Amino acid sequence: MASFNKVILIGNLVVDPELKQTQNGVSVTSFRLAVGRRYSSKAADGAPQTDFINVVAWRNTAEFIAKYFQKGRSILITGSLQTRDWTDQNGQKRYITEVVADEAQFVDKKPDGSAPVAGAAPAPYGAGPKDVAFEEMSTDDDLPF
Numbered sequence: 778m779a780s781f782n783k784v785i786l787i788g789n790l791v792v793d794p795e796l797k798q799t800q801n802g803v804s805v806t807s808f809r810l811a812v813g814r815r816y817s818s819k820a821a822d823g824a825p826q827t828d829f830i831n832v833v834a835w836r837n838t839a840e841f842i843a844k845y846f847q848k849g850r851s852i853l854i855t856g857s858l859q860t861r862d863w864t865d866q867n868g869q870k871r872y873i874t875e876v877v878a879d880e881a882q883f884v885d886k887k888p889d890g891s892a893p894v895a896g897a898a899p900a901p902y903g904a905g906p907k908d909v910a911f912e913e914m915s916t917d918d919d920l921p922f
Contacts, residue, residue: 782857784876786830787884788812789851794834796843806839807875808832810854831875832856842881851884 788810796806810830832854834842846852856878865871 784854784856784858786810786812786832786854786876787851788830788854790846790848791829793848794839794843794846796839804836804839804843806834806843808842810852810876831873832878833875834878834881838878838881842878845883846881853882853884854878855880 791809791811794806794808796804798804810832812828812830813825814828815825834856842852854876856876858874859877860872860874862870862872
């Protein structure tokens with residue numbers, strides 16, 4: 778049986794991401810992402826709700842997020858869902874479900890109003906600058922194939 782584990786989220790950072798290093802020198806950052814959703818219930822009257830999603834990023838992705846994103850900033854995360862367990866100091870088994878971020882991308886403009894900065898993940902096709910000048914080719918004879 779095939780399986781598939783892919784998560785795509787757009788939300789706002791709840792706190793400033795803090796870059797840490799493992800004992801082996803690997804960069805890591807963990808943060809929470811506030812993601813809005815519509816909830817239809819008679820009690821809530823369909824009012825928007827917010828989920829707070831735990832996210833962890835490693836290596837270059839962690840460094841990119843810690844460098845360019847701050848509390849309140851919108852971010853697009855793609856990754857996979859992971860559940861871990863451990864035993865705490867009191868001997869209680871604990872669980873956490875989190876998104877392991879493979880890529881992070883800008884969603885909004887920089888706070889100064891300028892265009893987003895290139896990041897750890899390439900921009901989606903067609904999302905490049907609008908004022909790029911392309912060289913016109915005169916004929917197909919110029920093509921190398």
